[in-house]
Amino acid sequence: METMSKLGELSIALLILIGALFCALSAFGLIRLPDVYLRSHAATKSATLGVLCVLAGVFLYFMFFLDQVSVKLLLGIAFVFITSPIAGHLNGRAAYRQGVPLWDKSVRDDLQSALTEETQTGTQTLRPPPNEPESK
Amino acid sequence: MIDHLLTASLAVLSLAVLGCLYRLLKGPSMADRIASLDAIGINLLAVVAVLCLLFRTQAYIDTILVIGILTFIGTTAFARYIERGVVLEDGDDEQAR
Numbered sequence: 001m002e003t004m005s006k007l008g009e010l011s012i013a014l015l016i017l018i019g020a021l022f023c024a025l026s027a028f029g030l031i032r033l034p035d036v037y038l039r040s041h042a043a044t045k046s047a048t049l050g051v052l053c054v055l056a057g058v059f060l061y062f063m064f065f066l067d068q069v070s071v072k073l074l075l076g077i078a079f080v081f082i083t084s085p086i087a088g089h090l091n092g093r094a095a096y097r098q099g100v101p102l103w104d105k106s107v108r109d110d111l112q113s114a115l116t117e118e119t120q121t122g123t124q125t126l127r128p129p130p131n132e133p134e135s136k
Numbered sequence: 137m138i139d140h141l142l143t144a145s146l147a148v149l150s151l152a153v154l155g156c157l158y159r160l161l162k163g164p165s166m167a168d169r170i171a172s173l174d175a176i177g178i179n180l181l182a183v184v185a186v187l188c189l190l191f192r193t194q195a196y197i198d199t200i201l202v203i204g205i206l207t208f209i210g211t212t213a214f215a216r217y218i219e220r221g222v223v224l225e226d227g228d229d230e231q232a233r
Contacts, residue, residue: 006137013141016186020145020152023179027155030175036167039159043175047152054145054182055200058189068194073185076200080181083204087174087211094219095167 005065012061019053022046035103036095044088051080142190146183153179170214177207 029042059073096111156179159172181203188196213223 009138010141013138013145016189017141017145017148019182020148020186023152023182024148024155026175027152027179030159030172031155036165036171039168040171043156043171047175047178051178051182055185058185061189062194066192070194070197072194072197072201076181076197076204079201079204079208080178083208084174084178087208087215088171090212090215091167091170091174094170094215095165097219098165098167100165100167 008064009061012057012064015060016054016057019050019055019057022050022053026050035106036100037092038103040088040092040095044085048080048084051084052077055080139190142186146186146190149179149183149186153183166214166218170211170218173214174207174211177203177210181207 023046026042026046029046030039033039033042055073055077059070059077062068062070062073102109153176156172156175160169160176163169163172181200184196184199184203188194188200217223
């Protein structure tokens with residue numbers, strides 16, 4: 001029984017350490033990648049995964065070893081899981097509409113053709129068409 | 137044993153915050169800085185969670201929720217600001233957009 005609880009503690013600590021390593025990896029990507037869009041890819045996805053690993057490890061430790069089920073921690077996990085990709089998407093959209101250039105070795109830009117089509121059909125560019133208001 | 141591993145993960149998370157701080161100071165565009173601020177907030181949330189576990193207390197779990205909410209609202213407000221120039225809009229005036 002003693003070894004089992006030691007093993008459980010060890011695996012939970014390893015889960016937390018792996019989450020922290022994912023966070024460090026996302027910071028590395030944030031430093032090294034060449035472009036806003038590639039950087040936000042690093043900062044959003046792997047940081048979310050790392051934080052989810054850390055929070056899940058803390059939740060499991062509280063549940064198994066201290067006998068406290070923390071609903072607030074579950075709520076935090078769900079909140080981070082939902083809002084972090086949304087924030088990354090908003091940031092990327094704002095960067096594109098502000099005109100931040102892509103990396104000069106990028107080969108494809110689908111949003112560019114979509115926005116120019118929108119301009120040719122008469123609606124104003126960089127803005128949603130007026131018959132579909134963005135927020136009601 | 138677990139306390140050593142938790143301290144190591146705190147050190148790794150601090151390194152991650154430092155890396156984001158470099159991008160926050162240097163980043164060529166505003167969107168870089170916003171993305172790195174978002175990453176710093178997310179990493180701080182993990183730091184607070186690990187501290188909760190180190191001290192074996194649930195007292196700081198509310199802090200996790202507050203940091204998460206503030207990070208999301210801050211990123212949204214900054215993104216709207218650099219996209220449109222305003223954060224809150226009235227809804228009926230067209231030239232403010």
